[in-house]
Amino acid sequence: MNDTIIVGLFAVIALLATSLYWRRRERIVREGLTTSQMFDARERTADSPETRQAATAAARTLSCSVSELPARVQAIDDERRSLRNEIDTVREHWAAQWWHTVAPDDNTDDWPSVVHATLPKGDHDDVTVLAKQAMDEPVIAILVGGADASLGVAVGQELTDHYSASDIAREITDHAGGGAGGTDQLATGGTGADDTDELEVVCRSVGDELTDRAVQTQPRGVHK
Amino acid sequence: MSKNETVALEPIAVTDSDWAAFVADHENATVFHTPEWFSAIEATFGYEPNHLVCKSPDGKITGLVPGVTVRDGLGKSIVVPFAEYGFPLLTDEVDPVAFLKAITERGGTRIIKDASWSSVRGYNSAGFGGTETGTAIRLGLTSSFDALWHERFDKDVRRCVRTARANGVTVTPGTVDTFYPLYLATMERLGSPQFPPGLFSAFRDELGDAATILIAWLEEQPIAGVFCYEYGDTTTIWTPASLAAHWEHRPNHLLYLEAIKRACSAGRSIVDFGRSRPGSSVHEFKAQFGGTSADLVSLVAPPHRAGRASLDAYGRIGSITPYFAPILTNSTIGPALKRYLHE
Numbered sequence: 274m275n276d277t278i279i280v281g282l283f284a285v286i287a288l289l290a291t292s293l294y295w296r297r298r299e300r301i302v303r304e305g306l307t308t309s310q311m312f313d314a315r316e317r318t319a320d321s322p323e324t325r326q327a328a329t330a331a332a333r334t335l336s337c338s339v340s341e342l343p344a345r346v347q348a349i350d351d352e353r354r355s356l357r358n359e360i361d362t363v364r365e366h367w368a369a370q371w372w373h374t375v376a377p378d379d380n381t382d383d384w385p386s387v388v389h390a391t392l393p394k395g396d397h398d399d400v401t402v403l404a405k406q407a408m409d410e411p412v413i414a415i416l417v418g419g420a421d422a423s424l425g426v427a428v429g430q431e432l433t434d435h436y437s438a439s440d441i442a443r444e445i446t447d448h449a450g451g452g453a454g455g456t457d458q459l460a461t462g463g464t465g466a467d468d469t470d471e472l473e474v475v476c477r478s479v480g481d482e483l484t485d486r487a488v489q490t491q492p493r494g495v496h497k
Numbered sequence: 498m499s500k501n502e503t504v505a506l507e508p509i510a511v512t513d514s515d516w517a518a519f520v521a522d523h524e525n526a527t528v529f530h531t532p533e534w535f536s537a538i539e540a541t542f543g544y545e546p547n548h549l550v551c552k553s554p555d556g557k558i559t560g561l562v563p564g565v566t567v568r569d570g571l572g573k574s575i576v577v578p579f580a581e582y583g584f585p586l587l588t589d590e591v592d593p594v595a596f597l598k599a600i601t602e603r604g605g606t607r608i609i610k611d612a613s614w615s616s617v618r619g620y621n622s623a624g625f626g627g628t629e630t631g632t633a634i635r636l637g638l639t640s641s642f643d644a645l646w647h648e649r650f651d652k653d654v655r656r657c658v659r660t661a662r663a664n665g666v667t668v669t670p671g672t673v674d675t676f677y678p679l680y681l682a683t684m685e686r687l688g689s690p691q692f693p694p695g696l697f698s699a700f701r702d703e704l705g706d707a708a709t710i711l712i713a714w715l716e717e718q719p720i721a722g723v724f725c726y727e728y729g730d731t732t733t734i735w736t737p738a739s740l741a742a743h744w745e746h747r748p749n750h751l752l753y754l755e756a757i758k759r760a761c762s763a764g765r766s767i768v769d770f771g772r773s774r775p776g777s778s779v780h781e782f783k784a785q786f787g788g789t790s791a792d793l794v795s796l797v798a799p800p801h802r803a804g805r806a807s808l809d810a811y812g813r814i815g816s817i818t819p820y821f822a823p824i825l826t827n828s829t830i831g832p833a834l835k836r837y838l839h840e
Binding site for chain 1: 611613618619620621622625626627628629639640644647648649652787792794796797800801802803804
């Protein structure tokens with residue numbers, strides 16, 4: 274290789290490095306100035322005619338003056354939180370009652386006791402609160418929400434040495450699609466599918482497999 | 498000084514009593530603007546001070562931007578390290594754009610940490626670039642503590658606080674000696690370099706009662722703590738610490754609750770939970786207390802150095818640093834490294 278080629282190679286590398294440097298610098302400047310412009314714009318828009326019109330329209334909707342808006346919005350936000358708390362309380366009561374109807378018989382010899390349930394119109398929030406209810410019981414609960422193909426898995430405290438809710442949930446979504454995550458006691462997720470047929474089949478299959486594995490490795494009822 | 502005039506900046510030292518008086522009178526001042534806070538930082542890390550003020554013809558301070566020179570990588574930046582806020586405090590007499598332009602004309606790299614709730618604008622016109630660094634959740638104490646408990650806090654907060662109390666967790670004011678082992682355990686868990694214990698002591702010495710430590714106890718064992726600033730009308734929760742083995746006892750919920758309760762009792766207006774990334778578990782935890790998010794932006798001059806203020810790299814390496822915890826949190830190496838991290 275003669276000197277001309279070596280010099281040429283170095284020149285190309287230097288040119289590439291310089292181009293990359295300046296391209297990166299130009300990108301940082303452009304993005305940085307956009308960010309500072311957006312930051313500065315916040316106060317300016319607060320005094321714009323459009324903002325004043327929007328504030329007047331909001332005040333009219335809430336039947337108050339513009340100066341009363343902060344207090345009015347605060348009151349509405351407080352009311353919203355209060356109602357949400359009320360919904361949470363009702364949901365907890367509902368979950369307790371619902372769990373009572375699906376909870377396994379205390380005298381069952383199955384170990385681990387696996388409970389399957391599908392809430393035809395239930396969503397992620399419903400499944401989660403029901404799974405939390407099941408966490409206090411010595412069972413593995415596999416729950417499906419029909420409204421949004423959501424999944425909830427709960428493992429009772431005394432079973433966590435042997436089973437992990439997040440592992441079970443991931444095993445289900447590995448087969449049914451979607452994703453799941455959580456802790457050893459509680460995991461949630463979903464498939465994002467339009468229906469829950471396949472999800473329910475996989476849940477049942479994974480639940481049966483848990484029981485089968487336990488029968489092979491653990492004397493029946495040893496932990497009861 | 499009339500607006501749009503050229504602003505003349507001059508350095509000011511933490512020992513200048515005019516600084517403390519100016520900050521005490523400014524409604525947007527935070528503890529991170531006080532000379533006492535910088536005195537502790539400078540004494541501990543030996544940073545070169547680079548605080549600037551402008552004055553009226555009669556010699557009164559009309560604008561202040563604090564900062565110290567921190568070496569980062571191959572260069573140096575002037576910044577307020579370890580804080581969420583380092584924006585200028587200006588009186589109505591000062592044109593913000595002229596003040597910011599005067600900063601850029603002094604050369605070097607200046608990083609100004611600002612938030613959407615501050616009143617300083619004009620960075621773009623003055624030639625600053627910016628980078629977003631997350632959000633700060635701030636709880637406005639517009640109602641009584643009881644109203645907050647029933648109407649603003651999420652149900653999970655009430656449940657976790659009840660769990661903590663049922664487990665026998667109690668919270669009391671604490672000392673640096675009690676807090677530091679908890680803090681060190683947290684840094685070791687995260688694989689993040691730690692502050693030296695002397696920094697917390699220096700804050701206590703400089704700020705007095707405004708630097709508060711709360712400790713959560715379980716059967717006479719400290720299991721979690723928070724280092725807070727109770728300054729002006731704001732309580733800022735600066736550094737939480739806990740033992741992972743006791744998370745099930747929910748001490749962090751009880752600690753935050755006690756900090757909020759103290760702020761209510763003292764008649765403060767805001768509890769600032771500090772910076773977090775939306776979507777992160779830390780953000781979710783803080784959001785449970787019903788605060789609102791304020792966007793945090795670091796403004797940088799010259800703009801091509803905006804990348805220096807980015808915190809993305811910390812997030813990227815956060816998953817591997819726990820493996821290097823014994824090195825990164827070594828009692829000599831950790832504090833030495835911390836000097837170069839100004840997150």
